Amino acid sequence: MASTVIKGGTVVTADLTYAADVKVEGGVITEIGPNLTGDTLLDATGCYVMPGGIDPHTHLEMPFMGTYSTDDFESGTRAALSGGTTMVVDFALPSPGQSLLEAIQMWDNKSTRANCDYSFHMAITWWGEQVFNEMETVVRDKGINTFKHFMAYKGALMVDDDEMYSSFKRCAELGALPLVHAENGDVVAQLQAQLLAEGNNGPEAHAYSRPAKVEGEATNRAIMIADMAGVPLYVVHTSSEQAHEAIRRARQNGMRVYGEPLIQHLTLDDSEYGHHDWDHAARRVMSPPFRNKKHQDSLWHGLAAGSLQVVATDHCAFTTEQKRYGVGDFTKIPNGTGGLEDRMPMLWTYGVVTGRLTMNEFVAVTSTNIAKILNVYPKKGAILVGADADIVVWDPKLEKTITAESQQSAIDYNVFEGKEIKGLPRFTLTRGLVSVEDGEIKTREGHGEFVAREPFHAV
Amino acid sequence: MASTVIKGGTVVTADLTYAADVKVEGGVITEIGPNLTGDTLLDATGCYVMPGGIDPHTHLEMPFMGTYSTDDFESGTRAALSGGTTMVVDFALPSPGQSLLEAIQMWDNKSTRANCDYSFHMAITWWGEQVFNEMETVVRDKGINTFKHFMAYKGALMVDDDEMYSSFKRCAELGALPLVHAENGDVVAQLQAQLLAEGNNGPEAHAYSRPAKVEGEATNRAIMIADMAGVPLYVVHTSSEQAHEAIRRARQNGMRVYGEPLIQHLTLDDSEYGHHDWDHAARRVMSPPFRNKKHQDSLWHGLAAGSLQVVATDHCAFTTEQKRYGVGDFTKIPNGTGGLEDRMPMLWTYGVVTGRLTMNEFVAVTSTNIAKILNVYPKKGAILVGADADIVVWDPKLEKTITAESQQSAIDYNVFEGKEIKGLPRFTLTRGLVSVEDGEIKTREGHGEFVAREPFHAV
Amino acid sequence: MASTVIKGGTVVTADLTYAADVKVEGGVITEIGPNLTGDTLLDATGCYVMPGGIDPHTHLEMPFMGTYSTDDFESGTRAALSGGTTMVVDFALPSPGQSLLEAIQMWDNKSTRANCDYSFHMAITWWGEQVFNEMETVVRDKGINTFKHFMAYKGALMVDDDEMYSSFKRCAELGALPLVHAENGDVVAQLQAQLLAEGNNGPEAHAYSRPAKVEGEATNRAIMIADMAGVPLYVVHTSSEQAHEAIRRARQNGMRVYGEPLIQHLTLDDSEYGHHDWDHAARRVMSPPFRNKKHQDSLWHGLAAGSLQVVATDHCAFTTEQKRYGVGDFTKIPNGTGGLEDRMPMLWTYGVVTGRLTMNEFVAVTSTNIAKILNVYPKKGAILVGADADIVVWDPKLEKTITAESQQSAIDYNVFEGKEIKGLPRFTLTRGLVSVEDGEIKTREGHGEFVAREPFHAV
């Protein structure tokens, strides 16, 4: 069996920093230590050898208005690998009334082209005996232990408190972890209607329609419901001090609640929506919207203090053309931005280089904590013998300016356009396959495999 | 015109403590000062002359399962006066689909026998164009500037977030103040069903079905909705640290939010529900249920700090026989306890005598703050020339042991049974009429009048 | 006895808003009601008739480096009256080792020229048996019930925790209220030394040497010491969220703690210290220094929520020439700014006109709350029959631009220079004497009298 050795680097994990070579054979790590030899040598001199990133929150080729978000499992995972991310977790979204198992089948079909490993969360978009029953199959047979609930998107994906409580209870029985998109959908719908009625139809109104309070409220509510249902909770895209406050208050009352800031919310702010160019602003439309500096500080502090645990992207990339579907009505602008390619370099630049986070914390929040929370550690998220060889060799001296022209993502812009990055992958390995080599992209379509995740210890 | 002079006492208001006589003519205060003379003299030597209490939260002769809560406007207001309370604010409760104006008519009919003045809140128990329109009439023509919203009692009085937001917006337009009963009705309903399914059908299960978290969540949610609607908020029966925390967090963000602890929650705790006697426990069934000492401390501190403003009773008195309707199913126990007669003596004994509250704060939270928040100050809640002569002459040396046998309330028990009280009315005057005279009850049925309340300055 | 009637205005107190005339005779209010007549009529049409302001924190003719702060009791109280303030409370400051009674004598001498009434706080600047004993005389015989403690100004006024605890205990025995200037003096001294050593000798370094954390810490410490000593606490010039947080945390634990924001901290921010002109920055040097917007928001919210109670000035006016004493060494810049003249118009403009505070709250925080906390209510701080006729007739339509050229204060600049004010006195009365008449200043030197303040109920 051919071996690859990453030589001369410093291994950096969530836990440790030490000089060692890393040998990879058959897609897994087989040895860690000094002076290793192998068939292929990757020079890691001056580099940090870290677990590949895991993005717990993506929407690749997501169905939307009869079309799809533009980055699919091929371009999306290619973008991921180019930025050091070696696994993504996407959301299987059943239509209301649709079988959960049928939704998995659809997502299985899309994911065959993936360049790196992936897993799925299942969304609970409706409720009934069929859903109740299929949840068991999803957990026991389909390798999915996480269920997403939308508290917003009224009339579409949204579930009410009653359904959420029922689903959370079911999660508790099955050893599954509920996730929530936390915004009060009723209030958002009312604000949208008001804004449109007042003639506010541009992208800036998107931000007005989803203030931080609306997110804080829903986060607080989901936490209470999880507490009553006796189950931990994972709050996706935590973007505001209000939501963070609810999370840390719960944690200080003994609850197990996790918060997931996005790299966008950590580094971009709501002034973007005031841009004179409709396209510029519309490209940044996502939910929750970008916030101000006060909220950014809160998120950074939470990552350092441990009250927030992971950094994701909610990658859901629409082209400018797709965004323009919402000209004249901001509620029709497809929600979502890119980020898969830039999450790790942006977080390194704005987090580690600035001294906000240690290197070990960087690994924790981009990879190891996620693997643990999603129950795939240490197969993923670790530099350990026996772990999958999902590895990024990080060169802290590499620099670039982010620009859409040179990106892997299939869309025509980048929300981080112009940001100057310091710290990039010299190599990225996905289960041993070198997909980034000295900056050159060498992904292999279809190499990625589904990662089944076991349930937690159920009652 | 015949005059009455309260002589030799110390006037105590929310603001001031000073020696003065008080002259009453034609139902109003006409003079305050030394050495006043009049036709009738009431000896206030050794007493505090204070504004009569206002109970902002009662349910007299409330319809329930084809019958009514037992204290009606006669016995209820008689109980009130005997304890120094000279005004009550009751809730007009339209059935779902019923006209608000029709509900007022029903409450007008019931209140003709009142012994003291009263006013109404209007409940919003359903939503539609008719309600939207009638709200204006209620405010402009009917003297009601407060609208109550139930976030619990699913399938009955409960409104959802969408309806609540719409109603709050309407309140903002009309210069009205929204009130909420804050408990998450969906979760309560689920917990009730679970408990019953597990065979927990006794009164103790009532408390399990309505934990403090469920109240805290709803309070937090109502505050957010009020904030987005641009209107202040009044939270009835604030019983827990969680609800109080939400209120003070909002206040520290600049919002105008009011919290109303009940005398029951301040002085009784949840150990009552563990009583071996079903009747004992069932008589204490109310929503929210009694809490533990930690919550009591929080409420007392809030009153002293000003983050909570008023003390009420939610007086809704059912006989033991009525309570027994819920034998075998705690969800059928009629919710409510008495308190009108005991609120002021209990608060004095446990608040002023213990040093937790000053006398002036006592007046503020039992009367003056309420009058201000409900916009009837200084007609009510004041010892000022021109104010209604709703006055209690408080004798701090009078003592008694509370017992159902000697109470005015029409029910057969008292939740404060056995409590030793220090501080009681020597006289109570309702618009000049002496209704309590040296402990003797001399109320006059039908003396009470409706007090119209003006809207706040609307936009 | 000649009478003056304020006619046609709207009386606004901390409690009430109502149309009435106010009659003044012999320096006190003798009648309030409609259609009053008198010898002199003051036309209050379109105006609010409010209790004159009380500034609880001034330093007039304060000794400093062999000279004195420039505004003395004459110019200082003239400035006060021109802005609607009718009483000031100054600090008697004994030198270390000096008798407290001797200090009172010195302040008595200075205050003979006062144009309006005044009172004194006593500072505890050293500790010993003499101080312990004299405190009793100060309280019982000298009409002073408040003792100030400096936690900063190391080597000069500062007392340590041990002394502070001893003094607080003594206050508890005597029924006196301790006050603190809360900054950690040890840390400030260290930071000053460091900054100077690094060559940072300009006024901007003053702000660097007294960060908000240093204030928050000392506030928290003083509160704990007061709690252990069993006495309430008044924190002067509360300028930061950290200090405010400590205060409201204490209040929510049942303590009686008061916080006093200054008008400067509410309306000016720390960008002033970055001004290119040394004089501009040095004129703003005071302790604590101005803070940023986050802190300002916190203070405003505290006033509205009731967790902060009063607004003062710490008026201590030095000329530019005096300020220049600190050229080359910021620690030698005399600390202090003006404000007496502008406190009420600035707070009205930035507080009431903007909707942050109601008119009644304006009266409370500028006058009534102060009178209550300092135990001179309702002699001061009230529009009541029998109260001193310290009255401001406030014309909400009057406008001006603040400028040093037209001010009463004796210094050559004004920190509010250029601010556009809306709302000013039409008349100001000090014990009945009309000192401002349609904008014209008619003060009478020596008219002001010392106001003795009774102790609180001591144990």
Added chain:
Amino acid sequence: MASTVIKGGTVVTADLTYAADVKVEGGVITEIGPNLTGDTLLDATGCYVMPGGIDPHTHLEMPFMGTYSTDDFESGTRAALSGGTTMVVDFALPSPGQSLLEAIQMWDNKSTRANCDYSFHMAITWWGEQVFNEMETVVRDKGINTFKHFMAYKGALMVDDDEMYSSFKRCAELGALPLVHAENGDVVAQLQAQLLAEGNNGPEAHAYSRPAKVEGEATNRAIMIADMAGVPLYVVHTSSEQAHEAIRRARQNGMRVYGEPLIQHLTLDDSEYGHHDWDHAARRVMSPPFRNKKHQDSLWHGLAAGSLQVVATDHCAFTTEQKRYGVGDFTKIPNGTGGLEDRMPMLWTYGVVTGRLTMNEFVAVTSTNIAKILNVYPKKGAILVGADADIVVWDPKLEKTITAESQQSAIDYNVFEGKEIKGLPRFTLTRGLVSVEDGEIKTREGHGEFVAREPFHAV
């Protein structure tokens, strides 16, 4: 080289739970994996193989009133090993004026008899140029990177804010971590004097003299000083919600602050001091004293939430005879209790068995977090190839009742007497040496070595 293999167990680290054998050679771990063979086999069937505990806070043979605390490095480390703890960190305490290097020499002498490895913190008990200079030697040459500061014990070990700030600054320069014993020494001294003056001389007065507020205040102050000095902070024996609140507030402002609850404060409460037997109460006298349930909950929640990081003992064992030195004057009762032997079993029983903590969190707070914070990870605190073979083989089925009769500690009582424990070491290895074997103690005096700790990256 002889090898030992721990066979058939489940390795549990802060990070991972997995089945593996562990091979030990030459005092270090040389292999981890399935089916290992070796010269000696230790049967770990049904057991968890965990990093040995580290107690970061002990006082062995501590000088006191001309004698010493009774557990010395021999009996103390024997007790430690019997309970699964394989390393202790003791405090070198210079007398005021004494050279730091001389103190190290004294502690070196005492520690020669240690049965397991140990390290030292250095206490800063006075300040001066000599201390400033010697701190560098201590860090660079003596393997000590932590400096302890006492904010209490006035007149003995206490340093003031000025000295603390200077020392913290010096720590920042040297890459050292400051530690604090956080109680306000001035206030404690005053309370002690008062209590004695009032005739309260028994052990219960010890608790009255050191209330939680006094600890919260000092914690808050130390944090501010550390923040201004630009250095992280480690707060020893965090015992109260107030101290915990200060810590987590700091962490949420971006600071690196660590809190160390003791096993005593987690499991014993202040009712112990009310015991009728003077000896019983006096044996529990330590500072801070035990607290009530509210504080215990706060500490447990902090460990789960990550706002508190480690569990220690402050082991300082005095015999009853030594305790009786304080008969008639509680301030003379030597402060300290045992705990070394019971920390791990007590935390397992009350933390893991109850579900408050996961097994991985147990390892983190008893060992791994400590090793990281004190900068000896992964030499200590890890089950990794190359790590020291400090290992405990934990049998979750072993039970015992704690009793002084069967303990290793040299004193005549145990504060946990009668507690029923579930979970104990089957084997304990100290650098490969089996010191506990199936419950039998086989320690080797003098086996323990000093563990030098490198400075952190200094500026």
